[in-house]
Amino acid sequence: MSRRPLIPALLAVVAVFIASLNLRPGIASLGVVITDITEHFDAGGASAGVLTALPGFCFAIFGIIAVPLARKIGLTATMTGGMAVSLVGVGLRPWVGDIWVFILLSGLLVAGIAVANVLLPAWIKLHGGKNWIALTTVYTAVLGLGGALGPLSALLFHGEGAWRWVIFIWVFAAVAQLLVWIPVWLRSGNDFPASPPGVGVDGGVATQPKVSLWKSPTAVALMIFFGMQSMNAYIQMGWLPTMLIDAGVSLNKASIAIALLGAFGLLGGLVIPTMIARFRHFRFFPILFATLTIAGYLGIILAPAQGWLLWAMLLGLGGFCFPTALALIPSRTVSAVMTARLSGFVQPVGYLFAGAGPLLVGAAYDSLGGWSVILAVLCLGAVVKGAVGYLAARERSVDRELGLVS
Template identity: 30%
Template sequence: MTSSGSSSAPRPLWQGRLLAFLGIVLVAFSLRSAVASLSPILVEVNADFAVPSWVVGLIGAAPPVCFAVFGIVTPALERRFGLERLAAASMVVAGLAMLGRALVGDAVGLLLVTTVLFAAVGVGNVVLPPLIKRYFPDRTGSMTALYSALLAVAAFVPPLVAVPIAEAAGWRISLGLWAAFAFAAIVPWVTMLAGAARTDRRAGAALAETDDDIDIDEPTPRVLGRLVGVPLAWALAASFAVSSASVYACFAWLPTVLVEHAGVSHAAAGALLALFGALGMPWSLLVPMIISRTGRVGFMYVGALVTGLAGALGMVFAPTTATILWVVLLGVPQGLFPGVLVLIQRRSRTHEGAVALSSFTQSVGYAIAAIFPLAFAILHETTGGWVAPLLVLGALFLVTIPAGYVVTRTRTIEEEWEKRSERAWT
């Protein structure tokens, strides 16, 4: 049994796992493009049929809510169907839902289809870190960097091109075209599953050799339940919540805040949202590599705290004087996201532990994050402005202080369980 940060020499990336690589890449791109492709063209959608502010708030809250719920149920689905089948099934549902979202005729239909879409994305969110651990135990840092970088690309490309495409071809084309990536993501996993079904025992042994660096245990509900008493699991969940809450609040409301509070144009607000999404790219590449090579994680907590607070306070007190700077600073805490993805693998020794920790971290983190898009809407309606929501966003980054203190201790969840058991017997 080896830790997630395997010390064995990395083997060639393509050796026996090219399809897994392609599947992870395509699923990763589909996960975030599903979220980022709607808010930039809500004005165009609203011109076709009315989309009330409460629906916009619910759509903004739908991703973390769905991710939280399906983060809880995904381990049970994984025990029944396996990681590869879940990855394929989630992309089937996501692709169909993306097409359905482009065909709806009213706000309620838009909300319902979007909810189905985010449910599928929630399953994909949970299964990708364990898939990386299964197929790339020798390259967890580089593969997580690639995975999270693709999430960043998929976060800034849709806002950048959504409005021009909507103006040229209509908002329905602008929304529906992203289904192509989800359907493409199905092919590698279905191919792998079909190939496995045709193999004889010799081919099956060769496939098993691909995974001989890790201990593949079937995750059980008992493992997930034991995480409730582990501070490390809560600290990772809190870290995930800070990143997710700030990202989804900004994806839902940043264009509106920029137009109404900072006085920028609609087109400029879309470009700044694309800039916000693009800021995840450098951190997605750097943070996993730094953690994997040095084992240090404190830097990302300090960076998130300082820049997040500065960005939120800047938007409150000087929104028109350095708007681009404030957006850039608000984008830096996205580095927590790839950092947590790496730590899910490095803070677990087994496949069972990785699935459980991924599920717990994402379900709890997204449940907390779901509050923020709705809180923005409620605070805005109550106060008639954006100062109160932005102050709450700034306060969110203070959570990195206790979370960072716990996470910087280099333990695995299995070691936490062992120490708790020893204390129980003494």
């Protein structure tokens, strides 16, 4: 007998919407004012590099912690606690007087986001019931919306100290998130999904063994694909405005460019989950998206100022790899517990790529003083991304590859 959902459908939609909305603005709003922040604190390029690398490393570290913690206290309780931690970070960091305290509070913000990043796909699989594809669409689409809205807050505030309000305004979304999720938590209790039973040698029910996900080719390919795309996304989020401004593009246009990436993320989030469910040969699409990414990077090398809008659009379309990777996590698993395990496997390791990428780009930029070599290397990385994306998107189930279901 199937378990009756604890969360009413409308509340589930609202909860997924507000949680997804909060996953990017606190990070994306930082990129367009990072120069103002480092100048205010009289900090060097190393501090900017730490700030751009922080999301990836925090997502990796706290993503690893998220699943074991959720086993003890539940998916919803863990996510709600993370949301409270994020609220502290986003609310306090604009008003501190030291760059390292600012970085620490940014780490708190990202740590809370990391927990939801890993657990929300499993929460959707568990509480979504037959509507899990629709909830996944809400998740991936609104994630893109948050990425688009984040940098646009830079257009609302001007003058000395405006950067504080650019990043502080997102505290209101964080408060709204907590107000929605506390009632969800009170309804849910300890809601970590139980492992589905296997079949014993005598035909009876047996406890499923915990097989390493490293033995699943699809899981490993998805982890690398997610990592390569996350690395590209955070390099773009942290450094694309600087690339364009260095080429003579205005701050307002650079803000629009970074917002376009998020807008295309919204579009991708709307269409990708349904495409994965309906297209038998979806595996070819990651190759297409990687090719568009290469075209965007080449455009920035050849004519950054003249075609900035087109290059941002191409990178945005190439960024469809991100909702693809997110949507593949529940769609390539059978059970909710495997969704949680796969998410906890893919995202933390993948975000190590995302953390290292912006840091290495910052160091390379300080050394080279330009972007052409860096962008050429990113083009090569996009080739790898397309190849592993093809492998990850094949119509296979991680559960079946590990022999956990027939």
